[in-house]
Amino acid sequence: MTTKAWCALVAAVMISVVFIHSCSGDRDLAAPALIEADDITPHIAELSSDSYFGRMPFGPGDQKTVDYLVDACQKMGLQPGNGDSYTQSVPMIEITSTPTSDMEIVTPAGTETYEFGSDYVIHCQKAVDEVQIEDAQLVFCGYGIVDDKIKWNDYGDIDMRDKIAVVLVNDPGYGGEDSTFFKGDIMTYYGRWTYKYEEADRQGAKGLLIIHETSSAGYPWFVVESSWTGAQLGLEKESVQNGADIKGWMHLDMAKDLFAKSNLDLSQLIKEAREPGFEPVLMDATVTTSLSNSYKRDESDNVIAVLPGKTNPSEYILYSAHWDHIGIGKLVDGDSIYNGALDNASGTSSLLAIAENFIEQGSNADRSIAFVWVTAEEQGLLGSEYYALHPTIPINDIVANINIDGCNPNGPMKDFQIVGIGHSEMDDIATEELAKQDRYVLPDQEPEKGYFFRSDHFNFAKVGIPALFGEGGYDHVEYGKEYGKKKKEKYTAQNYHAPSDEYDPEAWDMGGVIQDAQLYYNVGWRLANSQEWPQWKPTSEFRRQNTLKD
Numbered sequence: 001m002t003t004k005a006w007c008a009l010v011a012a013v014m015i016s017v018v019f020i021h022s023c024s025g026d027r028d029l030a031a032p033a034l035i036e037a038d039d040i041t042p043h044i045a046e047l048s049s050d051s052y053f054g055r056m057p058f059g060p061g062d063q064k065t066v067d068y069l070v071d072a073c074q075k076m077g078l079q080p081g082n083g084d085s086y087t088q089s090v091p092m093i094e095i096t097s098t099p100t101s102d103m104e105i106v107t108p109a110g111t112e113t114y115e116f117g118s119d120y121v122i123h124c125q126k127a128v129d130e131v132q133i134e135d136a137q138l139v140f141c142g143y144g145i146v147d148d149k150i151k152w153n154d155y156g157d158i159d160m161r162d163k164i165a166v167v168l169v170n171d172p173g174y175g176g177e178d179s180t181f182f183k184g185d186i187m188t189y190y191g192r193w194t195y196k197y198e199e200a201d202r203q204g205a206k207g208l209l210i211i212h213e214t215s216s217a218g219y220p221w222f223v224v225e226s227s228w229t230g231a232q233l234g235l236e237k238e239s240v241q242n243g244a245d246i247k248g249w250m251h252l253d254m255a256k257d258l259f260a261k262s263n264l265d266l267s268q269l270i271k272e273a274r275e276p277g278f279e280p281v282l283m284d285a286t287v288t289t290s291l292s293n294s295y296k297r298d299e300s301d302n303v304i305a306v307l308p309g310k311t312n313p314s315e316y317i318l319y320s321a322h323w324d325h326i327g328i329g330k331l332v333d334g335d336s337i338y339n340g341a342l343d344n345a346s347g348t349s350s351l352l353a354i355a356e357n358f359i360e361q362g363s364n365a366d367r368s369i370a371f372v373w374v375t376a377e378e379q380g381l382l383g384s385e386y387y388a389l390h391p392t393i394p395i396n397d398i399v400a401n402i403n404i405d406g407c408n409p410n411g412p413m414k415d416f417q418i419v420g421i422g423h424s425e426m427d428d429i430a431t432e433e434l435a436k437q438d439r440y441v442l443p444d445q446e447p448e449k450g451y452f453f454r455s456d457h458f459n460f461a462k463v464g465i466p467a468l469f470g471e472g473g474y475d476h477v478e479y480g481k482e483y484g485k486k487k488k489e490k491y492t493a494q495n496y497h498a499p500s501d502e503y504d505p506e507a508w509d510m511g512g513v514i515q516d517a518q519l520y521y522n523v524g525w526r527l528a529n530s531q532e533w534p535q536w537k538p539t540s541e542f543r544r545q546n547t548l549k550d
């Protein structure tokens with residue numbers, strides 16, 4: 001970190017100390033503890049080192065990571081959060097699909113062979129030994145959305161049992177003029193691949209292929225390739241027995257080639273798919289391909305620890321961060337360990353620092369604080385989904401969730417981005433706490449990428465817990481907005497889900513990491529010492545399921 005950055009940080013911290021000191025007269029509410037780089041950095045360096053092998057659940061770094069976190073919780077003096085245990089077993093099935101042939105597609109133009117990896121990726125989410133797809137017809141199903149509530153049906157009446165759906169990524173509102181139509185550029189849940197997978201299963205389709213497009217997906221093809229090759233984890237659900245045989249993605253170039261050879265105009269079809277009343281198109285194309293599948297059932301762990309409240313111990317502030325990453329994968333520049341330093345050793349470590357600072361505060365807060373390090377986020381938010389389905393604390397006793405997934409390594413910022421802003425009063429609380437840090441709120445900068453659905457707070461929001469999920473900032477205290485933006489873009493293009501997401505003491509400016517950890521701490525500290533129950537905004541699609549605390 002530069003000296004100037006340090007000065008700016010110290011100045012920001014001073015402002016917050018002065019402010020908090022001046023308004024803390026009504027009770028013995030000491031100023032929140034001050035988080036320091038040394039509280040966080042050693043954990044990041046450790047958890048993102050090669051000896052954790054990229055922290056893949058079931059992988060060689062799984063138990064080691066869980067042990068590290070449990071040990072840290074014990075040493076700090078946090079209490080076990082699951083009965084007398086610090087861990088919660090999350091039963092999962094790990095499936096590795098290996099292509100046994102390329103993909104052959106017969107169109108009026110002849111037979112074309114497409115190559116696994118560069119043209120498409122497919123996998124099977126079922127507990128079967130092999131999958132044979134023979135001459136299955138492709139159907140273009142628009143955005144793959146079916147919902148009576150919004151009178152939308154991209155699958156029409158087609159019996160999909162022996163057919164493969166080809167769908168677009170994102171939703172029909174993306175790129176349009178009307179901000180009320182599928183929320184315009186803001187990605188709705190219908191735009192997420194998870195939704196499209198779920199819908200294909202509901203439709204009984206034999207398979208699903210999503211056409212990748214970088215701006216609509218929010219990430220380049222290599223992320224698809226690295227995320228969807230190799231072992232995939234899932235919770236034990238219905239679809240493990242009855243879901244589609246193949247699911248996956250095709251490269252935009254493959255889609256263009258395939259549609260042209262099938263005598264279809266892809267860009268025209270995309271236009272039509274954005275209009276109400278779109279009808280699926282049976283393509284003059286049949287696909288043949290095969291996979292061999294190996295699967296095993298195993299368990300990974302959520303780590304849960306609690307700091308009991310002094311006066312209202314049955315009410316909880318729930319902090320979360322996923323400890324897992326994507327393990328070992330394709331070799332890039334001589335490196336195959338996907339260390340996930342930013343994603344999410346940084347959040348995991350920030351949570352340890354926040355817990356430690358709550359303890360060093362000396363006197364516990366009024367409400368209890370729960371810290372949950374969830375597993376298998378990268379595989380579809382599985383650990384948090386399991387936790388939300390099997391909570392160790394009654395869901396309605398959880399006041400709020402603060403989720404950390406990736407910290408800002410680019411130095412202290414004047415702003416802070418709230419992802420999916422507008423859902424709940426958590427945003428207002430964060431805004432007030434940011435003002436105390438002399439920072440301003442930046443609305444979601446990339447609402448089209450659907451980040452609100454892409455980390456663990458989404459599973460907590462689904463069951464009604466208001467959540468705060470932020471993403472550092474762009475407006476660097478010293479170097480301004482362009483600097484922050486360039487740094488973020490560089491990370492997304494080069495390091496996100498790549499072996500180069502590594503901890504580099506030279507390149508990382510911890511000023512931003514501390515600043516954000518302090519914010520999360522302050523928001524939690526404030527809620528933990530109040531009677532506040534942050535509410536959902538009326539426009540949000542999320543609500544408390546039990547209206548008692550609404």
Ligand SMILES: [Zn+2]
Nearest residue numbers: 343344405406
């Ligand atoms: Zn992450």
